[in-house]
Amino acid sequence: MTAANMFLDAAAEAGYYALFGRSSGPQIRGGEAAALVRLGVEPITSVDDTFDIMLAIDWQGVQRFAAELPLSKNSIVICDPSAGDVPDVYVKTGAKIVHLHMKDLAKEIPGGRPNMIALGAVAELIGIPVGPLTEVLGKSLKKKRADAYEASVAGVKAGAAAAATLGGAKRLAAAKAKDAKRWTVTGNYGAGLGAIRGGVRFCAAYPITPATEVLEYLASALPKVGGVFVQAEDELASINMCLGASYGGEASITSTAGPGLSLMTEGLGLAVASETPVVVVDVQRVGPSTGIATKCEQSDLNIAVYGLHGDAPHLVVAPNSVGDCIFTTQWGVYLAESLQTACLVMSDQALGQSRAIIDAPADVAFVGKRLVAEAPAEGEVFKRYANTASGISPMPVPGQPGCQYTSDGLEHTETGTPSSQSSDHTLQLDKRQRKLTNFDYGNHWATIEGEGDIAVITWGSCTGAAREAVARAKADGINAKLISLRLISPIRPQHLADALKGVSKILVVEQSHQGQFTRYLRGEYDLPVKPESLSRSGPLPMRPGEIHARLLSMGK
Amino acid sequence: MSSCDSTATYAAKDFKSDVKPVWCPGCGDYAVLSSITKAFADLGLKPHETSVVSGIGCSSRIPAYTNTYGIHSIHGRALAVGQGLKLARPDLTVMVAGGDGDGFSIGGNHFLHACRRNVDLTYIVMDNRVYGMTKGQPSPTTESDWDASAMAPPGGTGMTPFHPLAIALASGANFIARGFSGDPNGTAQIIAEAIRHPGFSFVAIMSPCITFREEQRDWKNTMRNVNIEPTTDPAQAARRLMTDDGFNCGILYRGNRPAYGKEKKATNAVSDLDREFTL
Numbered sequence: 001m002t003a004a005n006m007f008l009d010a011a012a013e014a015g016y017y018a019l020f021g022r023s024s025g026p027q028i029r030g031g032e033a034a035a036l037v038r039l040g041v042e043p044i045t046s047v048d049d050t051f052d053i054m055l056a057i058d059w060q061g062v063q064r065f066a067a068e069l070p071l072s073k074n075s076i077v078i079c080d081p082s083a084g085d086v087p088d089v090y091v092k093t094g095a096k097i098v099h100l101h102m103k104d105l106a107k108e109i110p111g112g113r114p115n116m117i118a119l120g121a122v123a124e125l126i127g128i129p130v131g132p133l134t135e136v137l138g139k140s141l142k143k144k145r146a147d148a149y150e151a152s153v154a155g156v157k158a159g160a161a162a163a164a165t166l167g168g169a170k171r172l173a174a175a176k177a178k179d180a181k182r183w184t185v186t187g188n189y190g191a192g193l194g195a196i197r198g199g200v201r202f203c204a205a206y207p208i209t210p211a212t213e214v215l216e217y218l219a220s221a222l223p224k225v226g227g228v229f230v231q232a233e234d235e236l237a238s239i240n241m242c243l244g245a246s247y248g249g250e251a252s253i254t255s256t257a258g259p260g261l262s263l264m265t266e267g268l269g270l271a272v273a274s275e276t277p278v279v280v281v282d283v284q285r286v287g288p289s290t291g292i293a294t295k296c297e298q299s300d301l302n303i304a305v306y307g308l309h310g311d312a313p314h315l316v317v318a319p320n321s322v323g324d325c326i327f328t329t330q331w332g333v334y335l336a337e338s339l340q341t342a343c344l345v346m347s348d349q350a351l352g353q354s355r356a357i358i359d360a361p362a363d364v365a366f367v368g369k370r371l372v373a374e375a376p377a378e379g380e381v382f383k384r385y386a387n388t389a390s391g392i393s394p395m396p397v398p399g400q401p402g403c404q405y406t407s408d409g410l411e412h413t414e415t416g417t418p419s420s421q422s423s424d425h426t427l428q429l430d431k432r433q434r435k436l437t438n439f440d441y442g443n444h445w446a447t448i449e450g451e452g453d454i455a456v457i458t459w460g461s462c463t464g465a466a467r468e469a470v471a472r473a474k475a476d477g478i479n480a481k482l483i484s485l486r487l488i489s490p491i492r493p494q495h496l497a498d499a500l501k502g503v504s505k506i507l508v509v510e511q512s513h514q515g516q517f518t519r520y521l522r523g524e525y526d527l528p529v530k531p532e533s534l535s536r537s538g539p540l541p542m543r544p545g546e547i548h549a550r551l552l553s554m555g556k
Numbered sequence: 557m558s559s560c561d562s563t564a565t566y567a568a569k570d571f572k573s574d575v576k577p578v579w580c581p582g583c584g585d586y587a588v589l590s591s592i593t594k595a596f597a598d599l600g601l602k603p604h605e606t607s608v609v610s611g612i613g614c615s616s617r618i619p620a621y622t623n624t625y626g627i628h629s630i631h632g633r634a635l636a637v638g639q640g641l642k643l644a645r646p647d648l649t650v651m652v653a654g655g656d657g658d659g660f661s662i663g664g665n666h667f668l669h670a671c672r673r674n675v676d677l678t679y680i681v682m683d684n685r686v687y688g689m690t691k692g693q694p695s696p697t698t699e700s701d702w703d704a705s706a707m708a709p710p711g712g713t714g715m716t717p718f719h720p721l722a723i724a725l726a727s728g729a730n731f732i733a734r735g736f737s738g739d740p741n742g743t744a745q746i747i748a749e750a751i752r753h754p755g756f757s758f759v760a761i762m763s764p765c766i767t768f769r770e771e772q773r774d775w776k777n778t779m780r781n782v783n784i785e786p787t788t789d790p791a792q793a794a795r796r797l798m799t800d801d802g803f804n805c806g807i808l809y810r811g812n813r814p815a816y817g818k819e820k821k822a823t824n825a826v827s828d829l830d831r832e833f834t835l
Contacts, residue, residue, distance in 0.1 A: 183830075223818070234665060245645075266630055269630075398607055405626070
């Protein structure tokens with residue numbers, strides 16, 4: 001993993017864009033792991049169908065990764081003969097197998113390590129010069145351990161020299177000049193940054209894979225900007241601490257994955273009923289129950305949209321690329337604060353734990369601002385839940401004289417006094433729905449690209465693969481339009497109807513065994529035609545080729 | 557009610573709202589409400605700078621009966637909500653209040669961690685050893701052989717009652733006291749001391765449920781003020797708590813741990829955070 005991160009840094013240094021995912025088993029530390037890297041001269045938002053190069057330092061536990069490392073006869077497998085025979089599963093792919101004596105080469109260098117030989121070899125094969133590699137090594141090693149630096153540089157050079165003789169390499173197109181600033185970011189760190197950009201200054205969270213990096217980032221970043229981070233005793237405490245902080249006037253966030261989200265649903269209901277802004281980043285993993293904690297699936301959609309008891313309208317938004325985790329989380333904070341309700345940001349493992357080289361994201365102007373209350377005139381009672389036209393009621397900040405009220409999950413009157421009257425219940429239900437329905441979400445409700453007879457509707461991390469499939473279909477003469485929903489709930493019937501004008505076929509793409517997204521679209525929207533559904537479970541990522549094949553058959 | 561300003565002083569009645577409590581006539585919680593509002597007034601607090609946070613249950617209705625800022629949240633989560641509020645707004649006086657079921661059963665885990673986290677707030681538990689709102693089930697503090705309610709198993713639960721004060725001490729609470737609703741002035745003094753004390757202050761107030769635990773009317777004869785010097789020594793406090801019969805009222809432990817939380821101070825602009833990601 002260290003070598004892979006260095007490789008990515010060097011590629012970025014050389015001007016390439018990249019997407020880097022990792023696969024590891026449930027081990028606590030060490031053990032077998034695979035670094036999955038894709039490089040290109042244009043921004044990358046999806047994995048490819050197969051890998052061009054597989055470099056195996058050893059074959060330990062490789063069977064576990066076999067399905068995640070698809071190869072073709074055009075691929076190259078680089079391996080060390082001293083690590084044993086190439087497993088059948090890879091021999092069968094027809095990939096070209098070449099030998100690189102990584103262990104022996106490393107032995108010739110004092111302090112040399114096979115992973116540095118590997119790093120040099122891969123860089124040479126695809127055309128990344130040694131310069132950026134040594135620069136990256138210098139940044140991480142030179143100061144702390146000069147001897148390790150020397151050994152690593154020697155290793156990288158030896159690997160590159162050895163690889164030059166292997167032949168058959170696929171070299172990347174030359175990288176374009178870095179005309180704008182580039183960033184390296186993971187979706188989880190990006191979500192944390194977006195939260196702070198949106199005004200979040202409080203986070204209470206409980207560790208859970210694959211969401212932990214969100215709290216890891218906020219734990220160190222929040223204090224720098226005058227915020228507070230608390231590691232809560234459980235997810236029940238996380239969400240409720242956030243509600244307390246939010247009541248106090250601070251925009252608040254927590255992050256979790258499916259099991260934690262299940263525990264938080266009662267708290268989310270309180271946020272809805274008491275109209276307290278709060279944001280939850282759900283980094284989806286494979287469920288149900290503990291499922292597969294380290295892998296991706298888009299199967300928390302139902303609980304996100306329908307998981308709260310009672311009639312509880314709230315916001316559900318979803319980032320659709322690693323970089324978009326920054327924007328969508330920031331936007332989610334803005335929406336929650338503006339609308340005084342819960343907002344679920346539905347990220348997923350493939351976005352959250354992947355590292356990408358991207359163009360520097362714009363710092364957009366969405367900073368959460370609540371509609372602040374003013375003290376009522378002398379002798380009048382403050383109405384915290386006033387039935388306004390927009391449905392949004394002014395919200396005081398404690399400390400403000402004359403606006404004391406009790407925030408309540410019990411149904412209440414406009415002043416906040418508990419009430420079991422049907423008239424009060426209906427009035428407040430209408431108000432809480434109206435504010436969401438009537439709000440202007442601008443054009444951020446979806447990412448829409450291209451035109452065509454076919455519409456591909458998708459969300460989350462499937463978006464990248466769908467985008468690539470649409471591009472391939474276009475090369476085949478089949479025009480399709482990509483619609484990736486960022487605002488999952490509330491629905492935007494008119495906007496989607498407009499986007500689907502002229503469309504005669506719809507393909508819904510998602511990573512859920514039950515087709516939760518397809519069902520959601522069919523249940524909530526009047527689609528002009530019955531959609532086809534390409535929905536399957538995780539943990540394997542949706543690949544462009546699967547979607548492309550379906551588009552080809554739909555375009556006939 | 558809306559005439560709060562920063563210079564005025566406030567009497568106990570200014571901390572009460574005009575919402576009529578749902579409590580039964582004779583419930584001990586009326587007196588606890590009076591003790592709390594008296595303590596607020598005695599400390600010179602202002603209603604708009606004070607907050608009362610609760611969960612769910614009879615006594616948890618209390619925020620609506622005060623004229624402070626308040627949150628009536630969900631069953632068992634009052635301490636989580638209250639800690640979040642205090643950490644976000646250290647300038648506010650935060651009181652968390654509720655009952656024995658809310659605090660020690662469904663909310664038990666938060667109780668342990670609030671004690672050890674030691675956020676500067678005061679936690680009042682109105683303990684009547686029964687679930688009142690759901691009509692008479694045994695709670696964690698109910699005597700093991702109590703079966704006077706149709707809701708209790710014959711012969712009682714057979715479970716050792718929870719010992720809130722001893723558990724608070726073992727978990728790290730910084731101030732531990734017991735009060736009695738039958739002594740509203742004494743209890744108000746204890747509450748005022750609890751609010752003044754830094755860190756997590758826990759005040760168990762024995763508050764009879766005359767509807768489901770009629771025998772608790774007799775507490776007026778058994779509860780006693782111990783008038784002992786509060787100890788700062790946890791070992792001495794442990795002995796005190798483990799040997800008492802549950803009827804000793806007063807401040808039983810006064811710890812000296814600093815309260816949790818650092819001063820909120822921005823050292824960076826938000827845009828500085830971009831640096832970490834820039835190549």
